[in-house]
Amino acid sequence: MPHVVAVLALPPVVGFDLAIPPQVFGSAERDGRPLYDVRVCGLEPGPVATTVGYALHVEHGAEALAAADTVIVPGTHYVPARRDGVLPPEVHAALATVPAHARWMSICTGAFVLAAAGRLGGRRATTHWARAAELRRLHDDVEIDEDVLFVDEGDLATSAGLAAGIDLCLHVLRRDHGAAVANEVARHLVVAPWRDGGQAQFIERPIPDDDGGSTAATRVWAREHLSEPLDVATLSRHAAMSTRTFARRFRAETGTSPHAWVLAQRVAHARRLLESTDLPVDRVAADSGLGTTSSLRAHLAADVGLSPLSYRRTFRASPPAADRAGT
CATH class of the missing domain: 3.40.50.880 (Class I glutamine amidotransferase (GATase) domain)
Structure with a gap:
């Protein structure tokens, strides 16, 4: 029923x-x-x-x-x-x-x-x-x-x-x-299966306008380089801002810190890899920038309460109908 x-x-x-x-x-x-x-x-x-x-x-x-x-x-x-x-x-x-x-x-x-x-x-x-x-x-x-x-x-x-x-x-x-x-x-x-970030990004906050620029392009770049080191210094260099200015503007635009945002992106990417690929867990950890299997396990447990293998078994996308039929 x-x-x-x-x-x-x-x-x-x-x-x-x-x-x-x-x-x-x-x-x-x-x-x-x-x-x-x-x-x-x-x-x-x-x-x-x-x-x-x-x-x-x-x-x-x-x-x-x-x-x-x-x-x-x-x-x-x-x-x-x-x-x-x-x-x-x-x-x-x-x-x-x-x-x-x-x-x-x-x-x-x-x-x-x-x-x-x-x-x-x-x-x-x-x-x-x-x-x-x-x-x-x-x-x-x-x-x-x-x-x-x-x-x-x-x-x-x-x-x-x-x-x-x-x-x-x-x-x-x-x-x-x-x-x-x-x-x-x-x-x-016609909606996204999931959205990044939280509602903090929608809370009304005054965005500083004395330094120009936006962190949006750097956020796009960071999502494409999650397996690489992405500390505040690296991100601010990409945005051509001082670390202090970058951190202030980043929080104003996203409602969170650069470190917390990068970690959330890495966990989300790891989840997508577990759902859609057969990559070994250690490779998923490396490609998402979480480093080690134990680090991936800890962050995934904190995020959804599951180990990587349990998450893959639970949320792995079903194979195409042709594959299920064995053709």
Whole structure:
């Protein structure tokens, strides 16, 4: 049976967020069979107000939650959760019917609902960067990281604002069914299978304009030379800037330090090599600039909680149909 995804719309719901899970998970198939049964629900069937002046008609009521394998709460301006950090009894009662094995997810300010339901206490989570301070004020027991696009803790996953919900849903799809299925859905949606960096790059910051230039070309160059030494001095020489100016502008443009950015690029490249090639693990480590197999293992474990071989077995793209048929 397909995995049941219940998407709970609490009014006024963010229509953009609400549309993401049905589109991503509803597009996932294998051999023509749907992999998910996506059910958009409210506390009862009928119209649900959105934040942008129109209502959406949902076919399911809260009973959909009782059959869910995954519950997703999209962004919402739902007043009890957003203003007071609480949920009324009828919402608590509906959420109490969710099976114990179910995975919980939120998109954008849907994290306020999960926090009010007691799902985020003592856990790491994220939300829209502009709303992180509000969530932190209401729920100081939640470890909030507003610099990332999403946080995946296995049974709990939260995303940053709006389009970051696409990143999270594709990530979960990839985790559930592998890179080939997720990449096919991404192609269908005409979006990137993954995006580099976190939402820190979208936070409004004054960019210094007294020294001219940009680090963008150097970032492109660095991605093509990941197997080589890429310290700040090397990067700043390529950008024709002093190390101090380069580091300041780099952080202003990306929201992170050159060292952290290079490391993230190397890990991402290693993941792509593990997914798409048969290169030995030590060669993957060298080609991605991580140096040794032990270094690759440590960074991959920190990033996704898997060893290189386990990651390859989990996320390796499926061979073409002709290869599977032995032709």
